[in-house]
Each structure stands twice: as structure tokens, then as C-alpha cells.
Amino acid sequence: MTIDYRADAVISVEAAIDLYNRSTLGERRPVDRPDVFAEMLRHADILITAWDGDRLVGISRTLTDFSYAAYLADLAVDAGYQRLGIGKRLVEETRARLWPECMIVLLAAPLANDYYPRIGFEHNPRAWVLRGDPTPRRPG
Numbered sequence: 001m002t003i004d005y006r007a008d009a010v011i012s013v014e015a016a017i018d019l020y021n022r023s024t025l026g027e028r029r030p031v032d033r034p035d036v037f038a039e040m041l042r043h044a045d046i047l048i049t050a051w052d053g054d055r056l057v058g059i060s061r062t063l064t065d066f067s068y069a070a071y072l073a074d075l076a077v078d079a080g081y082q083r084l085g086i087g088k089r090l091v092e093e094t095r096a097r098l099w100p101e102c103m104i105v106l107l108a109a110p111l112a113n114d115y116y117p118r119i120g121f122e123h124n125p126r127a128w129v130l131r132g133d134p135t136p137r138r139p140g
């Protein structure tokens with residue numbers, strides 16, 4: 001099996017939501033809100049996708065200043081393609097687009113908590129979250 005990694009692929013909201021649902025990340029993302037999902041994709045600074053032929057099997061979505069800090073907001077791999085090194089490669093492809101000294105930070109999904117140390121991440125217990133208003137509306 002050959003997996004192709006792309007930084008320039010245009011993906012539909014439907015394809016992205018389908019992938020998130022085929023991974024464990026769909027449980028914690030607004031897959032029922034295509035409008036929000038479209039904005040998530042549109043505003044990503046780095047969006048790397050993994051493909052098995054024409055099937056989207058992985059994605060990393062990052063928000064960053066490219067030099068100091070990068071927030072790896074999403075790392076999703078189709079459950080049927082996990083444990084093949086796709087997630088690690090998505091992180092490597094993301095890192096290749098950042099300055100070498102730029103740190104990557106993330107909030108781990110509960111099921112992925114043991115995964116990140118295996119690919120070089122260090123645990124940091126000082127993360128804090130300020131949740132948004134759950135009332136659906138657009139800013140401004």
C-alpha cells in the first residue's frame with residue numbers, strides 16, 4: 001500500500017467529516033455542523049492530508065505563526081489505517097513546514113494519550129481550556 005501525503009489537496013467538508021467519523025476524533029469535533037467544519041478547514045495554516053488512491057485516510061490541521069508555536073488542532077487517521085505510521089508521517093510533514101525551533105503543542109484525545117510519547121511528544125500538565133459559548137452563531 002502506498003500512501004500519498006499532500007499539502008495542497010482541496011478537500012470537501014463532507015470528505016473531511018467522513019474521515020473524522022472513521023477515526024475516533026469525530027466523537028469530539030462538530031461533525032454535525034458542516035458550517036463550523038468548513039471554517040475549521042478554511043482557516044488552517046497547515047493542512048496535510050494522507051491518501052490511499054482517491055480515499056482520504058488521514059489529516060493533520062495546524063494553526064501556527066510558523067516560527068515559535070504551532071497548535072496541532074487535529075490529527076485524524078481512519079481507524080482501518082491506524083498503526084501504519086500515517087499519524088507520525090502527518091506530524092513529520094507538518095513539522096517540515098515550520099521553522100526548526102518551532103514547538104508543536106496539542107491536546108490529546110483520551111484514546112491517543114499513550115500515542116504521542118511514542119512519536120516524540122513530551123507531556124505538559126499545564127494546559128488550560130476556556131470553552132466557547134455553545135449557542136450557535138457567527139461572530140461580529
